[in-house]
Amino acid sequence: MKKKIISTLSLILSVCFLFCGTINAEEISLKQVDGSYLTNQDSAESTTENTNARGEHLMDGSCTVSKAGIGKIYVYGQTTAHHTVDKIEVVVYVEKYNAKTDKWDMLEVFTKESKDNYYVSFGKRMNVERGTYYRVRSEHFVFKGDDFEETGCFTDGIMID
Structure with a gap:
């Protein structure tokens, strides 16, 4: 009887240690x-939710990076104005994590603009090196007459297998 109780307790403790160890490793x-x-x-997404970043013309911007297959990512960015402006623009920076320098290295830059509009977006699927992290950073611009407003955001990094 004692052996059965000790065996059961041992099993319960092992499961607890395994579960707790997994949580701590993830953190x-x-x-x-x-x-x-x-x-x-x-995937990872970011939006310019800071009300100070919004202006008379610029409403918000966002960017996304997501897995799109083995060794592939999909990057996206968009800018929205409160109303039609002279020019609206989004700049999407694709960045790769460099473990040696512990910094983000720029991989690609994409720009899309639209005139006499209130919205612009850019998306692209691209091949990348496997086994590292990628993130997207974006800048958002609005031009109306002599007024110029801008904001930006960036995502977390995602590991590409």
């Missing part, structure tokens, strides 16, 4: 580099 693995966490998520 420890979330490293932050230049404001972005290195994650194992399938």
Whole structure:
């Protein structure tokens, strides 16, 4: 009877240690580099929610990076104005994590603009090196007469297998 109780307690404790160890390992693995966490998520998104970043013409902007297959990512950015403006623009920076320098290296830059509009977006699927993290950073611009407004945001990094 004692052996059965000890065996059961041993099993329960082993499961608890295994479960608790998994939680702690996940918490420890979330490293932050230049404001972005290195994650194992399938996608990451960011929006310019800061009300100070919004202006008379500029409403908001956002960017996304997501897994799009083996060794592929999809990057996206968009800018929205409160109303039709002379020119609206989004700039999407694709960045790769450099473990040696512990910094983000720029990989590609894409720009899209639209005239006499209130919205612009850009999306692209691209091949990338596997086994590292990628993030997207974006800048958002609005031009109306002599007025110029801008804001920006960036995502967390996602690991590409």
